[in-house]
Amino acid sequence: MELDPFILSRIQFAANISFHILFPSISIGLCWLLVFFRLRFTLTGNKDWEYAYFFWVKVFALTFALGVVSGITMSFQFGTNWPGFMERVGNIAGPLLGYEVLTAFFLEASFLGIMLYGKNLVSNRVHLVSSFLVAIGTTTSAFWILSLNSWMHTPAGFTIENGVFMVDDWMEIIFNPSFKYRFIHTVTASLLTSAFFVAGISAWRARKNVDGPATWKVLRTGVVLAAIVAPIQIFVGDLHGLVALENQPAKIAAVEGIWETEKGAPLTLFGFPDEEARTTHFAIEVPKLASIILTHHVDGELKGLNEFEDAHPPVAPLFWSFRVMVGMGFLMLAVAWWGSYALFRNKVGPWLLRALSWMTFAGWVASLAGWYVTEIGRQPWVVQGYIRASEVVADHAGGMVLSTLIGYLLLYAFLLVFYILTLMHMSSKPARSLKESIDFAAPKANTPKPIATLGAV
Amino acid sequence: MDYWLPLIFVSLMGLSLLLYIILDGYDLGIGILLPLASDDEKDRMIETIGPFWDANETWIVLGIGILLIAFPSAHGMILTHLYIPVTLMLFGLILRGVAFDFRVKVTAEYKSLWNKLFFVGSLLAAMSQGWMLGSYVMGLESGLTSIAFSIAIALSLPAFYVVLGCGWLFIKSSGEIYTKAAKWARTAILPMGVGLFLISIATPIASSTIAAKWFTLPAAIGLLPIPLMTGVAYFTALWVLSKEEILKAGYGWIVFVCMVVMCLMMALGLAYSIFPDIVIGKLDIWESASSTASLEFALIGTVIAVPMILFYTAFIYKIFYGKSQPLSYE
Numbered sequence: 001m002e003l004d005p006f007i008l009s010r011i012q013f014a015a016n017i018s019f020h021i022l023f024p025s026i027s028i029g030l031c032w033l034l035v036f037f038r039l040r041f042t043l044t045g046n047k048d049w050e051y052a053y054f055f056w057v058k059v060f061a062l063t064f065a066l067g068v069v070s071g072i073t074m075s076f077q078f079g080t081n082w083p084g085f086m087e088r089v090g091n092i093a094g095p096l097l098g099y100e101v102l103t104a105f106f107l108e109a110s111f112l113g114i115m116l117y118g119k120n121l122v123s124n125r126v127h128l129v130s131s132f133l134v135a136i137g138t139t140t141s142a143f144w145i146l147s148l149n150s151w152m153h154t155p156a157g158f159t160i161e162n163g164v165f166m167v168d169d170w171m172e173i174i175f176n177p178s179f180k181y182r183f184i185h186t187v188t189a190s191l192l193t194s195a196f197f198v199a200g201i202s203a204w205r206a207r208k209n210v211d212g213p214a215t216w217k218v219l220r221t222g223v224v225l226a227a228i229v230a231p232i233q234i235f236v237g238d239l240h241g242l243v244a245l246e247n248q249p250a251k252i253a254a255v256e257g258i259w260e261t262e263k264g265a266p267l268t269l270f271g272f273p274d275e276e277a278r279t280t281h282f283a284i285e286v287p288k289l290a291s292i293i294l295t296h297h298v299d300g301e302l303k304g305l306n307e308f309e310d311a312h313p314p315v316a317p318l319f320w321s322f323r324v325m326v327g328m329g330f331l332m333l334a335v336a337w338w339g340s341y342a343l344f345r346n347k348v349g350p351w352l353l354r355a356l357s358w359m360t361f362a363g364w365v366a367s368l369a370g371w372y373v374t375e376i377g378r379q380p381w382v383v384q385g386y387i388r389a390s391e392v393v394a395d396h397a398g399g400m401v402l403s404t405l406i407g408y409l410l411l412y413a414f415l416l417v418f419y420i421l422t423l424m425h426m427s428s429k430p431a432r433s434l435k436e437s438i439d440f441a442a443p444k445a446n447t448p449k450p451i452a453t454l455g456a457v
Numbered sequence: 458m459d460y461w462l463p464l465i466f467v468s469l470m471g472l473s474l475l476l477y478i479i480l481d482g483y484d485l486g487i488g489i490l491l492p493l494a495s496d497d498e499k500d501r502m503i504e505t506i507g508p509f510w511d512a513n514e515t516w517i518v519l520g521i522g523i524l525l526i527a528f529p530s531a532h533g534m535i536l537t538h539l540y541i542p543v544t545l546m547l548f549g550l551i552l553r554g555v556a557f558d559f560r561v562k563v564t565a566e567y568k569s570l571w572n573k574l575f576f577v578g579s580l581l582a583a584m585s586q587g588w589m590l591g592s593y594v595m596g597l598e599s600g601l602t603s604i605a606f607s608i609a610i611a612l613s614l615p616a617f618y619v620v621l622g623c624g625w626l627f628i629k630s631s632g633e634i635y636t637k638a639a640k641w642a643r644t645a646i647l648p649m650g651v652g653l654f655l656i657s658i659a660t661p662i663a664s665s666t667i668a669a670k671w672f673t674l675p676a677a678i679g680l681l682p683i684p685l686m687t688g689v690a691y692f693t694a695l696w697v698l699s700k701e702e703i704l705k706a707g708y709g710w711i712v713f714v715c716m717v718v719m720c721l722m723m724a725l726g727l728a729y730s731i732f733p734d735i736v737i738g739k740l741d742i743w744e745s746a747s748s749t750a751s752l753e754f755a756l757i758g759t760v761i762a763v764p765m766i767l768f769y770t771a772f773i774y775k776i777f778y779g780k781s782q783p784l785s786y787e
Contacts, residue, residue, distance in 0.1 A: 062558040068511060069554035073547045075518055078525065080540050083533025090529025091751040098526040098755050102762035105515045110766075110773050113508030121776050167750045394537045404544045411548060415555060422562050 003398025006390055009081040012405045016073055017375075018368060019412045023067030025367045028142055028187060029194030030060050031135040033221065038128050051214035055431035056198065059423065061116055066419060068109070070412075081401070082382075084392025089165045089383060092158060092173055093148055100144035108137030139187065146186055150179035152383050153374070154247045160386075177247055181240040182374075188233045189370065193363025195226035196332060199339070200360025201427050203353040211430045220343055223356070226336035234329055237370075238293075244377070245294050248384060249303040250312040251377030255322045256290050257283065257315065260304040265290040270323070273315045278306065280319075313379040321372040328366035335359055462756065463746040466527035467735065469759065473520035475724045479621070479717055480513035486622020488553055488579025489615055490641055491572060498634055499572055503557065505629035505781045510557065512770060514550065526755050531735040531745040538597045539589050546585035552578030580615060587614030594727070595663060596737035602663050609659065613652030619645040620694070621716045627709025629781045635709065642712060643698050650691055653723070657684070660730070666738055667730045683726045690718040 034056055041049035075097065078086055086093060114122060114130040122130070157172025158165045167173065199222030205215045245252045253259075257268045257280040267289035271280040291300040305312050335355055342348050382389040484506045491499055506513075525532045536543055552574045560571035591607030623642035626634055661668035671680060694715035697703055703711075733741045746752065 058562065062555075062562060065511075065555050065558045068514075069551040072514070072518055072550060075521060075525075076536060076543055076547060079521075079532045079536025080543055083537050086525055086529040087533055090525065090532070091748045094522075094526035094529060094747055095751055095755040095758070098522050099758050101515070101519050101522045102758050102766070105518060106512060106762075106766045106770075109511040109515045110769055112511055113773055114776060117508045118776055164748075166748050167754070170754055394533075394540075396537070396540060400540065404540075407544070407548065411551065415551075418559060418563065418567075421564075422559060425564050426562055 003402055005396045005398045005401045006393045008398060008401040008405055009393050009396070010389065012401060012408060013077055013081060014375075015405065015408055015412065016070065016077055018371070019416070020067065020070035020074055021367060021371055022364055022416075023063050023070065024138065024142065025190050025193045025363060026197050027060060027063045027067050027194075028138045028190035029192070030056065030063065030197065031131070031138050032191070033194060033198060033225075034060060035128075035131050035135050036221070037218075038131050042124060042128055048214040048217050051211060051431045052218045055211065055214070055426075056218070057116065058426060058431075059201075061112075062419070062422065064108075064112065066415065073408075081394050081396070082392050083394050085382060085387075088163060088387055088392065091167055092151065092165050096144050096148040096151075096174070100141055104137045104141035104144065108134045108141065111137070142186060142190075143183060146183045147174050147176070147179050150182045151176045153182075153378055154178040154243070155383055155386060165383075165386075178240070178243045181236065181243050185233070185236050185240045185370075188229055188236055189363065189367050192226055192229045192233055192332060193367055195222045195229060195336075196356075196359050196362050198222040199226060200357045200362075201423065203356035204360070205427055207350070207353050207357070208428060210428065214431070219356075223336060223339040223343055226332060227340040230329065230333040230336050234333065237326075237329070242294065245302075248377065250305065250308040251318065251373075252294065253303055253305045253308070254313050254315045254318040254377065255373060256294075256302070257319050258290065258302055258304045259306055261301065261307055262304065263291065263301045264288045264299045265302040267293065271319075273319045275315050311380060313377050317376050318373055321369045321376070325366050325369035325373060328362055328369065332359070332362055332366065335362075458753065459749055460743070462749060462752040463527060463742040465756065466523055466746075466752060467732075467742050469763075470520055470523040470527070471724065471728055473516050473523060475720065477513070477516035477520055478724075479720055480516060481510070482618045482621045482720075483625035483713075484510045484513055484622075485553070485579045485583045485615075486618035486620070487625065488575055488622075489583060489619050490622055491576045491579070493641065494634070494637065496569075496572075498637070501630060501634055501781075502626065503560075503575075505626060507557065508773070508777050510554075512773070514554070527747055527752060528735050528742065528745040529747055531740050534736055534740065535593065535597065539592055542585040542588040542592065546582050546589065549578045549581030549583075549585060553582060554578075583615040583618050584611045587611035590614065594660065594667075594730075594737070596666075596739065606656070606659060606663055609652065609656055613649060613656060616645050616649035616652060617716070617720075620649055621713065621720075624710070624713025624716050627704075628713055631780055635704075639698060639701075639704050639709070646691075646695060646698060650695070653691075653719075657726075664730075664737070670730060680726075680729065683722050683729075687719050687722040687726075690715040690722070694719075 034053060037049050037053040037056065040046070041053060078093075111130040111133040114127065115134050118130065119127055151173055154177040156176040157167070157169040159168050160166070198218050202215050202219035202222060205211060206219055241252065241255075256265070257271060257273045258265055259278050259280070264287070266285035266287045268280055269284045269286065271283035273280045288298050291302055292298060294300065294302060305315065339348075339352055339356060342352050378384055380388050380390070382392060487502050487506055491502065494502055521532075521536075524535070556571045556575035556578060560568055560575060563571060587610040588607045591610035592603060594610075595603035595606050620642050623638040623645070626638035630638070661671055671677060694712045697708065697711045697715075731737055733743070735742045735745050747755075
């Protein structure tokens with residue numbers, strides 16, 4: 001079998017980006033939760049919030065580290081595997097990535113040091129501000145990278161000279177048509193992912209009776225946040241879909257499994273899309289509903305896949321990913337509302353706690369599925385309508401790419417196993433501070449006290 | 458501006474990479490020394506770099522980022538050619554970066570595994586960087602000379618990082634580790650010196666372009682301070698390390714300063730050798746530069762952000778100033 005470096009490079013990039021996104025999808029939201037815990041402690045003086053902070057800041061540090069190292073890999077991949085991309089669109093992509101490094105990476109990496117280890121060296125206020133700056137950093141990072149990502153879906157504000165993209169208007173590039181929706185959809189996704197993450201782990205801790213009232217406060221925060229954010233996310237996702245319809249009709253046609261252009265298109269709830277036969281087998285359809293949802297007209301016209309022959313994304317992965325994302329979204333909505341209701345009535349049973357801990361990583365499933373819809377939905381293009389992915393790939397030997405791909409997959413599998421094992425191990429222990437009678441309420445600046453060693457954190 | 462912008466960006470890129478070599482250099486050096494320390498000392502040593510390493514590592518992201526922003530075609534050419542060492546470096550940086558957290562958070566039985574991976578990651582990253590540097594100086598050629606040269610740097614750079622790491626331990630630690638750091642530095646500084654000396658001699662022999670730049674009058678006279686200063690810094694470090702009483706009096710930091718001076722001089726020498734090319738003999742900085750509009754936009758951000766970064770970096774070094782305290786989240 002001939003090893004195709006193009007396919008292998010794609011799989012490698014997909015593996016890298018899939019692994020990477022797991023961690024920011026938790027850490028962006030989790031960092032804002034940490035700011036919230038810190039703020040609650042500062043305002044109320046209630047030590048539970050301080051314990052909550054201490055436990056979750058450790059989880060954050062681990063998650064953040066995994067995000068950082070897998071993110072660095074991404075920035076090198078452009079050069080090692082896709083050199084043509086930067087040669088063609090470097091004028092646009094370069095500065096956007098540069099702004100991410102300059103305004104976000106240094107900020108978060110620098111203040112993380114204070115956030116993690118500076119509690120005794122700075123005042124409570126500086127520590128709070130440091131946590132806040134790290135949260136700003138993670139969100140700013142998302143801003144720039146999603147601006148570039150959105151531009152690849154809905155390119156704007158440029159002219160082309162000799163095949164090279166030249167800048168025409170930076171505001172049009174940064175705030176390209178899909179950016180606003182993608183940014184909100186992604187940050188909201190992270191809030192939802194981290195809400196279920198903290199609620200799930202706290203539910204597990206609550207069942208094992210670890211850390212008492214602090215655990216319940218975090219559980220409540222996570223569940224209520226999820227209950228608020230889940231419906232917003234579904235609404236924003238819908239708006240995002242409308243923008244995609246306008247700019248990337250082939251993506252929507254694949255998501256909905258629409259083969260022929262038609263007016264009053266039905267919504268396919270379920271079925272088996274078949275690209276060879278160009279039909280969806282055993283489709284369960286609701287008449288006219290796709291047109292109503294997407295065009296807000298009973299007889300609105302939707303373009304079918306056959307209009308984009310040779311330039312539409314693979315249908316089945318999109319069709320299924322979309323259904324996984326939406327299904328997961330509604331499941332999260334249901335559990336979050338059930339949980340909020342139970343917490344409000346003060347009647348939390350073991351089944352709710354079980355359901356929450358099963359759904360600890362529900363956000364990962366939905367986020368990955370969502371990103372597959374977005375990214376696979378752009379294929380075969382790397383910049384929608386202008387550059388195909390196959391045009392920019394590096395001309396490496398297939399065997400070499402295969403060996404690095406295997407290396408990455410093994411490494412990522414190893415890290416993921418350890419990440420989850422470590423989370424479980426940490427969750428089964430009380431936040432160390434809970435056992436000690438240190439008076440956290442009066443943090444003393446610049447007076448190091450006999451404290452725990454690194455070995456114990 | 459067409460003339461100046463690529464110059465500004467190539468200087469910024471050089472500066473970022475130089476800062477990376479120095480700052481993450483001491484982190485990686487300490488990582489390489491880890492197996493020589495007892496379990497308790499391992500914790501102490503990592504405490505000296507814990508609050509800094511993440512920001513230190515960001516300088517390579519900025520350096521490579523500037524290469525990408527300002528010289529996209531060179532970015533593609535260099536990284537495509539360095540595919541294997543870049544991948545190995547990334548594996549190394551990944552392992553080292555996550556080991557900081559895993560080694561203290563996993564169950565006790567796995568702690569020693571993550572200590573080992575901390576070491577493996579640090580060494581792998583340092584050697585790969587040496588390989589990349591060697592390959593780059595040889596103009597990305599794949600001949601035998603180029604390979605031999607890359608191997609020589611791949612072996613010398615870790616030794617340099619180790620001495621730099623010891624210098625950092627002199628600044629941040631005391632007691633037993635301080636004494637051990639002196640022992641380690643004495644062992645590493647000799648092969649490091651021999652390695653760097655051989656590389657300096659080999660460079661003009663291996664590359665006629667570089668030879669032509671150095672051995673013509675009057676340039677040769679003007680350039681003399683570079684090897685001289687490098688030599689002075691090296692022998693000062695060697696002398697300080699050999700004098701137990703100076704080290705005991707707490708002057709170990711001089712070794713760190715000497716290493717920084719050496720690094721600075723070698724960077725200047727390298728910059729002179731390469732300039733104005735970005736890929737030696739293949740591509741110069743103006744040929745590979747992005748459009749002026751893009752560089753102007755990037756420059757605005759750089760002019761605002763870099764001073765801020767330097768400012769808060771200084772702020773953080775001030776907070777964690779002095780001998781390191783046991784790290785704790787409390």
